[in-house]
Each structure stands twice: as structure tokens, then as C-alpha cells.
Amino acid sequence: MTPRSRGVLKLTSRDPADAPLLDHGYLTDPDGEDGRVLVDGIHIARELAAAPPLAALLGKEKLPGAGVLSADQVAEFTRATVAHYFHPVGTCALGPAADRGAVVDARGRVHGLDNCYIGDASIMPVVPRANTNIPALVAGLRIASCLLGA
Secondary structure, rough: OOOOOOOOOOOOOOOOOOEEEEEEEOOOOOOOHHHHHHHHHHHHHHHHOOOOHHHHHOOOOOOOOOOOOHHHHHHHHHHHHOOOOOOOOOOOEEEOOOOOOOOEEEOOOOOOOOEEEEEHHHHHHOOOOOOOOOHHHHHHHHHHHHHOOO
């Protein structure tokens, strides 16, 4: 729930109709912690599935499959199949203008642009450990209150 890997979102041209470049950056954290967490998760899921009485209710393992046993094999499986659960956040980091990675300030103003504000899940620094709907609403309300001078 707290990946360390970071992707990038870049404009491909000045034409707003052109799709941006989106690279999720899966499993690119320098310490390799994201990959270890996934491998550990598969081992834990297998232990749970093998424990009675759950084992009696389940059929054969479908993925990664009974033939994928070693940590290296499981790691290769995760690298080949990793995907997101579609709660992307953080594409427009919130922070001071002095922070080169920050896109918006605490009031939702986009650094370097006049009258441009962002108030949605893209300003969240990390993926919430829940559905992003309510945190996105809170971010929007916070930025709206700033715009209204509250």
C-alpha cells in the first residue's frame, strides 16, 4: 500500500490534444523494497491458503502456480505481472516552489502559472490506504475553501 517506486508524467508536446507520456515506474525503487514486499506477500498468501480449513475449500493455485517456488522465480513472476490497482495519486506533488518536484502550493496554485489550481488526488503525496474518493473530496474542498477566501 505504500510503494517507494516513483513514475513520471510528462507532456509530449505543446498540443493539449497529444497524450502525455506516463511511466508508472513499477519496481524501480533503488532499494528493491517494493519487489521484496510483493514476493513476501505471495509467500504469506500461500501459507494462508495451505492452512486448514481454507486449504480444503481452495483448488490448485492458479498464479504464480505450483512450479514457481524459489524467491527468484516469484520475483520474476512479480516483475512480469505487476500492475496498479487504479488509485493513482501524486502526479502533481504539493510543496513549496523551492522544491523542484513540487507542482502546487498548499493553496492548490500551480507554480509558475496564474489562475491555475489543482485540488484532486493528484496532489496527494502518497496513495491513501483506502479508496481515494473521500480523500480526493477533502482535497477539493480544501482548495475550494482557499479559492473562496475561507
